[in-house]
Amino acid sequence: MQDSSSPAAEAASSLDDLLLAVGRRRDRAAFAALFERVAPRLKAFLRRQGCDAGQAEELVQEVMLVVWRRAELFDPARATATTWIFTVARNRRLDALRRESRPEIDPGDPMLVPDPVEWADHRLETAQSAGRLRAALDDLPPEQADLVRLAYFEDKPHTTIAAERGLPLGTVKSRVRLALERLRKVLREPS
Structure with a gap:
């Protein structure tokens, strides 16, 4: 059992505090500190999930944007900040995989444009x-x-x-x- 004054507990607590500050006060400095501490770990996580470096970087940006927009939904009684953020990352990764397996249809694709109607005469x-x-x-x-x-x-x-x-x-x-x-x-x- 971890002591609440252990370094791991303090690190988790401070990430929770940063995320709460972002959610409650839209604290930009707290967000910058959170980004600095979490982004490299998110990128490593996404690389282990099969993303290439560029895709991992893009997903980290998307995840952190979601964190900024939805930080007020974070509840420290339900999960730690790390768990909450990595859940967002996992969901974004799954969304990216779905988009890859079902690419969007381009309505301007010549293969999808019907032949012009030829009049009977x-x-x-x-x-x-x-x-x-x-x-x-x-x-x-x-x-x-x-x-x-x-x-x-x-x-x-x-x-x-x-x-x-x-x-x-x-x-x-x-x-x-x-x-x-x-x-x-x-x-x-x-x-």
Whole structure:
């Protein structure tokens, strides 16, 4: 059993006194002394709980802010100042872990933004245009249609197409150009 005049009892008592002074009188000097004595111990505690140095420092600041704001709730009959402050630290650490495991949703995230609503008349017009394009491609000479499909639907460079088809590069380019001119002419005509 500890004597009330022992160094440990005096240290606990003085922390209690400092916290009471903060709670009752908003004593800034008492808060500064409390911060100086408790903050290093809080940081060490949080580091043992798995926080990195930066996170531990941030949590110490949050804890001491809570201590400043809620010091009037401290009751020395229920717990020591150290127990009360370290309970606040433990709770803040748990809150931080919860935030890490369930990150906040960013409403501006492009993955969460719905696709714009496409009007029915626009969908119909797009479908009709696609149908006209397919029909125009089917009307091209087979070799030109093949080169257009390779260049624009399979996104192959003209040099690759020339190598695959065994044609000179200039021939591939001129046939693709001819095919595109035919497609433009057919697609410009009113349906």
